[in-house]
Amino acid sequence: MQALMFRGPMDLSWEEVDRPTIVDSRDALVRPLVVARCDLDPAIAIGLYPMKGPFVMGHEMVGEIIGLGTAVTGFKPGDKVIVPFQLSCNACDPCKRGYTNACSEVASGTAFGLGPHGGVDLGGALAECVRVPWADVMLIPLPDKVDPIAAAGIPDNVSDGYRCVAAPLRERPGSDVLVIGGLAPSVGLYAVMSAVALGARSVVYVDDDGGRLDLAASLGAEAIDAKGIWADLRLDRKFPVVVDANVLDAGRNLAFRSVEPCGTVTSVSGGASAMSSLPLQKMYNKGVRYEIGRVHAIATARPVLDLVVDGILDPARLVTSVVPFSEAATGMTAPGTKVIFVNDFA
Numbered sequence: 001m002q003a004l005m006f007r008g009p010m011d012l013s014w015e016e017v018d019r020p021t022i023v024d025s026r027d028a029l030v031r032p033l034v035v036a037r038c039d040l041d042p043a044i045a046i047g048l049y050p051m052k053g054p055f056v057m058g059h060e061m062v063g064e065i066i067g068l069g070t071a072v073t074g075f076k077p078g079d080k081v082i083v084p085f086q087l088s089c090n091a092c093d094p095c096k097r098g099y100t101n102a103c104s105e106v107a108s109g110t111a112f113g114l115g116p117h118g119g120v121d122l123g124g125a126l127a128e129c130v131r132v133p134w135a136d137v138m139l140i141p142l143p144d145k146v147d148p149i150a151a152a153g154i155p156d157n158v159s160d161g162y163r164c165v166a167a168p169l170r171e172r173p174g175s176d177v178l179v180i181g182g183l184a185p186s187v188g189l190y191a192v193m194s195a196v197a198l199g200a201r202s203v204v205y206v207d208d209d210g211g212r213l214d215l216a217a218s219l220g221a222e223a224i225d226a227k228g229i230w231a232d233l234r235l236d237r238k239f240p241v242v243v244d245a246n247v248l249d250a251g252r253n254l255a256f257r258s259v260e261p262c263g264t265v266t267s268v269s270g271g272a273s274a275m276s277s278l279p280l281q282k283m284y285n286k287g288v289r290y291e292i293g294r295v296h297a298i299a300t301a302r303p304v305l306d307l308v309v310d311g312i313l314d315p316a317r318l319v320t321s322v323v324p325f326s327e328a329a330t331g332m333t334a335p336g337t338k339v340i341f342v343n344d345f346a
């Protein structure tokens with residue numbers, strides 16, 4: 001079958017690879033129909049986030065079941081499903097507590113479309129077929145009324161943006177929220193969208209990209225352009241809930257400057273460098289809670305889907321272009337906040 005293979009920076013093409021087969025009675029074979037470009041994907045494709053190839057890219061997918069192991073009971077061929085990007089058993093202790101990114105049954109980081117990031121290469125969504133282990137617990141049925149293009153980002157980026165604000169707003173309902181955008185472009189805007197949907201009193205969005213600032217404003221945020229003034233920017237108030245989707249030092253520093261005492265800063269990335277410095281003494285004195293870690297994809301995708309079904313959250317509002325699979329190699333690095341790939345293979 002054909003799959004979009006990443007071999008190294010700027011070396012991405014469709015190649016013939018072995019078609020996956022059922023290897024365990026709990027497996028499903030899924031034909032990806034719509035794949036959303038994760039914010040991490042362009043960084044991998046250009047080498048900004050160093051990853052060793054070869055591996056098949058794509059990990060935010062909605063697909064159709066084309067094969068099932070004999071032990072799968074909850075699905076039938078033809079069912080449309082959302083596939084969370086991390087592999088989780090949903091039965092171990094961490095999974096049962098909702099820490100599905102920390103499933104103790106798989107090597108840390110095991111996910112679709114990220115090859116060696118985890119211990120096992122599961123293949124990627126930009127392919128004619130993907131094998132999904134533990135299908136009964138991994139797969140989420142796509143409701144008829146939900147557009148696959150709107151749902152495609154739920155496996156990762158939509159859920160990632162949601163979790164940045166959902167827990168802090170549960171603790172402090174109706175709070176003011178600050179989102180700092182940048183290198184995780186869609187996650188930051190999904191955080192804006194989620195904060196509005198979850199009843200934040202106000203949402204302020206800081207970035208230096210005109211297109212994203214316009215999108216944030218259209219979602220209901222007060223948009224502030226930080227172009228050229230990152231280091232000097234002082235906001236007129238402090239925030240109990242702050243999201244750092246900028247990922248660079250400038251954004252993180254602004255996050256810590258702008259959080260109110262005993263507030264929460266959530267970072268959606270560890271950055272491209274293994275080492276970064278934090279103002280620990282200032283954070284200690286202010287009592288800042290710093291949340292850093294990957295989204296727990298399966299556990300978060302379900303409440304996010306509920307909001308989408310109810311019309312409270314519309315992830316499709318961030319889609320900037322829809323590209324056929326056959327043009328995904330160039331689409332992977334094309335400009336745009338959220339690029340969607342649609343399967344155009346016969």
Ligand SMILES: [Zn+2]
Nearest residue numbers: 038039040156
């Ligand atoms: Zn991702």
Ligand SMILES: [Zn+2]
Nearest residue numbers: 089092095103
């Ligand atoms: Zn588990």
